[in-house]
Amino acid sequence: MLSLSDSTHFALGLFSANCSSGLAVTTVPERWSGSWEDNLTAAQIADEAGLDFLLPIARWIGYGGETNFHEGVLEPVAWAAALLARTSNITVFATVHTAFNHPIVTAKQIATLDRIGGGRAGLNIVAGWNEPEYRAFGMELQSNHDDRYAFGQEWLDVVTKLWTEVAPFDFDGNFFHLKGVHSDPKPVNGRVPVLNAGASPQGRAFAAKNADFLFTPVQDFDHAAATVTDVRAAAETSDRSIGVLTLSHVVCRPTEQEALDYLEYYADTNADWQAVDNLMALQGLHAQSFSPEMLANFRPRFAAGHGSYPLVGTPDQIADSIEKLAASGLAGTTLAFVDYAAELPYFVDEVLPRLRQRGLRA
Numbered sequence: 001m002l003s004l005s006d007s008t009h010f011a012l013g014l015f016s017a018n019c020s021s022g023l024a025v026t027t028v029p030e031r032w033s034g035s036w037e038d039n040l041t042a043a044q045i046a047d048e049a050g051l052d053f054l055l056p057i058a059r060w061i062g063y064g065g066e067t068n069f070h071e072g073v074l075e076p077v078a079w080a081a082a083l084l085a086r087t088s089n090i091t092v093f094a095t096v097h098t099a100f101n102h103p104i105v106t107a108k109q110i111a112t113l114d115r116i117g118g119g120r121a122g123l124n125i126v127a128g129w130n131e132p133e134y135r136a137f138g139m140e141l142q143s144n145h146d147d148r149y150a151f152g153q154e155w156l157d158v159v160t161k162l163w164t165e166v167a168p169f170d171f172d173g174n175f176f177h178l179k180g181v182h183s184d185p186k187p188v189n190g191r192v193p194v195l196n197a198g199a200s201p202q203g204r205a206f207a208a209k210n211a212d213f214l215f216t217p218v219q220d221f222d223h224a225a226a227t228v229t230d231v232r233a234a235a236e237t238s239d240r241s242i243g244v245l246t247l248s249h250v251v252c253r254p255t256e257q258e259a260l261d262y263l264e265y266y267a268d269t270n271a272d273w274q275a276v277d278n279l280m281a282l283q284g285l286h287a288q289s290f291s292p293e294m295l296a297n298f299r300p301r302f303a304a305g306h307g308s309y310p311l312v313g314t315p316d317q318i319a320d321s322i323e324k325l326a327a328s329g330l331a332g333t334t335l336a337f338v339d340y341a342a343e344l345p346y347f348v349d350e351v352l353p354r355l356r357q358r359g360l361r362a
Contacts, residue, residue, distance in 0.1 A: 002053040002091040002122065002193055002213075002332075010322065010360040011332025013053035013091075014340060015247055016306070017042050018079050020072035023249055023306040023336035025276045026266040027066055030339050034072050036082070042340040043083045046090060049348040050361075053091040054083060055124060055195070055215075055334055060100075060133045063282070065275025076124075077109050084117030093122035093195060098155040099148075100137055103176065107162035107183045110192055119188035123159075124195040124215070127152040127206070130282060149202045151175050156194075156210055163191050195245070208234035208242060213331065217307055218246045221328050228329035243331030249305025250335050251312045252347050259313050266338055267304035276302045305336055315350035319358065322351075326360055 002011055016023050020034035032038070043054055056079055062071030080094040094113060096106050106123075113121035127148045134141040154173045161169065162183035171178040196207040197215040207214035214231050218224040228244045235242040253259040280302055298307050309325070311318045325333055337343040355361040 007331075008359065009362050010326040010330075010355065011052040011243075011245065012361075013051060013055055013245075013332065013334050014042060014046050014344075015055045015308075015334030015336050016057045017054070017336075017340050018056040018074040018076060019059060019070045021067060021069055022338070022340060023247075023308060024266060024338045025063075025065070025067075025069050025272050025279065025303050025306070026270050026338065027272050028266045028270045028338065030342070031067075031266075032337070032339055034074065036074060038341050039074065039079065040083070040086060042344060043087055043090070043092075045341065045344050045348065047087040049344075049352060051090060052332065053093060053122065054080075055093045056080070056095050058095040058097055058126060059130075061130070061136055063275045063278045065272040065278060067272045067275060069272060069275035069279065077113070080113050080121065081116055084113055084120060087117075087120075089120070091120050091122050091193065092117060093124045093193075095124040095126060097126045097133075098152045099127075099134070099139060103155045103158035104162065104178070104181055104183065107159045110159075111163065111183065111185050111187045114187040114189075114192050115185055121187070122193040122195060124197065125152060125156060125211070126197060127203070132282075146202055149206045152206060153210070160191065163187055204231055205234060207231065208240070209238050211242060213243045213245050215245045215247070215334075218309055218325075218328075218330075221324050224325060224328035224330055232329075244329070245332045245334065246325065246330055247306070247308040247334045248311045248325075248336070249308045250318065250337050250343070250347060251304075251310075252315060252318050252343065252351060254314065256313045256317060262338075263304060263310075263312055267300065271303035273303070279306070308336065309333070311335075315347075315354055318347075318351050319354035322355060323358055323360060 017039050022032040056076040058076050059070045059073040062068035076095045080092045084092050110123050131141045154175045168180045168182040194211045195213045195215050196211040199216045231244050251259045251263050301307050311321050
């Protein structure tokens with residue numbers, strides 16, 4: 001389970017397995033299906049191996065290109081409910097867009113998930129950035145980042161109040177005007193772990209004030225360390241503690257050359273470059289998750305894993321990289337594979353023991 005209680009334990013989770021192709025923007029035939037059957041297989045491997053969490057993407061429209069990257073996506077709340085019922089120990093997040101989901105509904109959904117999993121549910125809050133999805137919902141994306149997070153703050157205030165207040169209450173804010181609202185059941189432990197993805201100043205400030213974990217991309221080890229320092233300092237002003245998680249894509253093979261060859265095969269020779277460019281354009285216009293400098297240099301990383309940090313090489317090399325990520329102060333990272341179910345067992349068998357030997361995993 002995902003927790004801040006053990007600072008010596010470097011958390012690992014699977015990210016984006018609920019989406020077709022996962023994080024790999026590729027046309028190779030073995031790319032991840034995103035099917036329910038494959039998700040269940042990968043989740044149960046992760047659960048049995050002692051991984052800490054599963055994190056889905058909430059997506060409603062694909063990114064075009066030959067594969068229409070992320071066209072097929074299992075809805076995160078229903079996905080989380082099913083996986084919580086079929087696993088034993090792992091934390092399962094539901095990713096929720098504040099603009100598309102009413103807080104009264106979300107509060108009850110997440111509490112129900114937590115009851116299904118015996119206290120293993122988590123909430124990943126997305127304040128919104130993908131303009132084509134807003135148009136699909138008949139809504140207008142707020143161009144001002146501050147406005148999106150002001151709405152998100154009030155949204156979370158309502159959810160939190162519904163989890164903690166016993167008696168019905170009224171809520172009269174700038175965005176929500178509610179009368180006699182109440183929600184039961186409550187989460188098992190009063191609330192669930194809250195994760196917020198973001199790299200903009202507004203996103204980091206929101207996470208520092210509200211979240212247990214900030215989920216953000218990193219460029220290198222120095223950038224990771226600077227990010228951790230900044231976010232922790234911001235959280236301390238509110239007398240809070242927060243962990244910082246990043247995202248990684250994994251190509252783990254017995255030899256370095258095998259890993260590099262496979263990376264070139266799926267993320268260069270057979271990359272869906274049109275989808276890559278569409279994704280990067282939208283990220284640059286609206287998301288602010290990646291700086292302009294990162295976007296200018298990260299095209300290969302977007303093909304390989306949606307801009308995530310590369311863990312590419314032998315088990316020893318990947319353990320070395322994870323050890324450096326941990327040394328930077330990060331609390332953990334997500335993992336993504338071209339084929340999660342096929343590649344995760346080798347990672348479990350070869351990399352996890354090395355991490356335990358280095359004192360990075362309990």
